Amino acid sequence: MTKFLLSVHVLAAIIAVGPVTVAASMFPAATRRALAAPGQEREVAVLRTLHRVCRVYAAIGIAVPAFGLATGSSLGVLGDPWLVVSMALTALAAATLVLLILPRQAEVLDAVAAADHPVPARLPARLAMHTGVFNLLWATVTVLMVVRPGSTTGA
Template sequence: MTTFLLAVHVLAAIVAIGPVTVAASMFPPAARRVLAVPDDPRAVETVRLLHRICRVYATVGVVVPVFGVATASAMGVLGDAWLITSVVLTVLAAVVLGALVLPRQEALVEGGGTPRATVRLAMFTGVFNLLWAVVTVLMIVRPGSTTGA
């Protein structure tokens, strides 16, 4: 059962979180193009599509920590420092995405943005991506783990 849970957890992370990190990273430059040429329908549609990808896959991404906790429980590592740190960083990444990235994307999609807003959005997106990178490394390295990393 542990192998199944771990496989679903990893696949969900790849399928759900991967697209969010890529689309969120692509969004600020695409939004800058729209701000430079607001009448370009292709640029506007690109920004809308990237925002939609971020919203949908962020919602789907909820299954990643759900299966992560189930996997950790099955492995008996719920109290390990590397896992607790990963959970805290995951919650922080979710807050950054939900409170800082998605609302700013929404504002830009609705036409309420400036070039400076895209710079701030890029910064928050970078923080989100960095948090996920650290979580990924922690999940692979599992410092101090006794489960045979």
């Protein structure tokens, strides 16, 4: 059962977190292109698509910590420091996505789609910064999952 849970956890991480990471990373550059060419419906469509990918895969991403907790419980490592840190970083990454990235993407999308509502000058740069933090958090969690410092399961 542990191998099944771990397999689903890893697959969920690849399938759910990967698209969010890529789409969120592409959004600031697409925002800059949309701002440089106001009224371009194609650029607005790109932003809508990227934002939708982020929203949908963020919801699907709930499976990652759910199966991660089940796997950790099955392995008996829920109290191990590397896993506790990973869970905290995962929660921080989720909060960054839900509280910082998605609302700002929606704000940009609304402003660009309205074409008469200005986008604050710093918003694309801040969105890029938040996305970078999100990606760094997930990279750190991935390293912790592979290295497992202090784990009794071996690395």
